[in-house]
Amino acid sequence: MVHQTIRTSRPSASRASSRISSMRRRYGWALIVGMLAGCASVPLPEPVPATAPPPAPSAAAPADEAAPGAPLLQGRSRWVPVRWNELPGFDDDALHEAWNAWLRSCERPPAAFAALCPQVRQLSIGSAQEQRAWMRERLQPYRIEPLQGAAEGLLTAYYEPLLDASRQPTARHTVPLYRPPATLASRKPWYSRQEIDTQPEPRAQLRGREIVWLADPIEALVLQIQGSGRLRITEPDGSVRMARLAYAGSNEQPYRSVGGWLLQQGAVRDASWPGIRSWLRDNPQRQQELLWSNPRVVFFREEPLGDLEAAFGPRGAQGVALTPGRSIAVDKESIPYGTPVWLASSGPVVTLNRLVLAQDTGSAIVGALRADWFAGWGAEAGELAGRLKQPLRLWALWPR
Structure with a gap:
């Protein structure tokens, strides 16, 4: 799906956010658990070490105390390894809502994630604590930075x-x-x-x-x-x-x-x-x-x-259906499709600290710190999308 950002102006962002949340509650993961029989691998460009790949944390060291390692280069972006405690709101996100989007990505995962997809499917019925612990163990967070220019990005919807x-x-x-x-x-x-x-x-x-x-x-x-x-x-x-x-x-x-x-x-x-x-x-x-x-x-x-189709959005550029509130469009030269991403944005319209999946692109979505958030459908989602234009920070979550 290719799109451009469009703006409107109405004071009902909170109603739109509530509607998106209610849609996710109505069409939760139970609708699709067990429907994904396998993960077909689609080759995608993978980050290459800028100097050397980051070492995995030792078994004795908690994830947040492990040495992060060296930066990676990915297209137009630099990925700087960080500890999990840098991610704002990580312990508070309703991760099960994002699992719908992750299951969808596992229909056409990047090669680096194909081996993890069976565990992603199993964890769709796991607790938030189990999902968080698994992510800390199997994934390394990287702060996404542009190769040049300002370190603050732009979020639209x-x-x-x-x-x-x-x-x-x-x-x-x-x-x-x-x-x-x-x-x-x-x-x-x-x-x-x-x-x-x-x-x-x-x-x-x-x-x-x-x-x-x-x-x-x-x-x-x-x-x-x-x-x-x-x-x-x-x-x-x-x-x-x-x-x-x-x-x-x-x-x-x-x-x-x-x-x-x-x-x-x-x-x-x-x-x-x-x-x-x-x-x-x-x-x-x-x-x-x-x-x-x-x-x-x-x-x-x-x-x-x-x-079933009504519970999700259209197919994005990754080739999988978008999940309201949990799918983003990105510059594929900076973030490969199918990558789980931690998104943080605070502004006058909405505060977001959440797990999302890079599943789409758009002609106006260019650069390392540029994302378009899929807000859902209908007039209220349109009002939210039309008003959202806020600072953005992103972290890629890549297999260790």
Whole structure:
């Protein structure tokens, strides 16, 4: 799943956090324990020693007293070994909530974690104390630092919009969402958003590729920026069914923020989505101009949304379903997919000290200390995601 971060502004982060927590309680690990039959290994780049690999702690030394060892280099980042007591809030996190995400990663683990996956599955019914003790014994925490630049990172969030759609165009539903065109690979970049709207050739190549129609072109833009969404689709017979539209490709045009476009013109001072919508109410004649300021178009595929699928998010770049509140998008050149990560962030929106899994990426997620937190789905998750922009610290938890 590839996405960009989108911002809105509403004072209901606490309601969103509560909703995410309730969803995790409802769809806990019991839903999937025993369903993962094995861990297929997917080769991924592994950290290489900067000087020498860190030694394992001696059997007689507690984990927090063991000599950490030497730093590792991983792509755009430096991993500095630390003791477990450096991780803020490690003894307080509800680790069983993160085990859902870890079990998902074990469907396609990095090579370094494949041997640990049977134990991860067994510990899904273990106590928090057992899970914590196992992590201290088998994993080494590394503080993630950039090779150059500031040591403080940035945390944002993303989510799945929940929208109404029609299977057929209507007087109200006039905005199509498309499957990838057959000619997508033959032209790079493919046609821009403005070219699709104004030129006959790209429109002809998209004819018959429509999945659903939406009523609001701004909602369609939001869905494309987030990369996936949940839809209540009205079928031709009048029935309504739930489905997910998942990322299936893009026209590979550059992503441009419509909020940034308005700021550059001095048109707004508030580039959040409420601010953008307020500007549109005052300037409806410029809506198309605003849409065309972002040339990137995302194409989708439709996926079922049964009870099991509804408990998780879309598949991320690792190829596994995302877990609300426990999956993050990262720069894969700094943190390999499937890596358990300790995340710490404090700010005006939310305080987070928790175990998460690196399972996705995004075009705006670049650098060692950059992460996008998957907040879940629906309007409240969207409000939380739209407001979250806070300092970030990260620790990779790598096998000893």
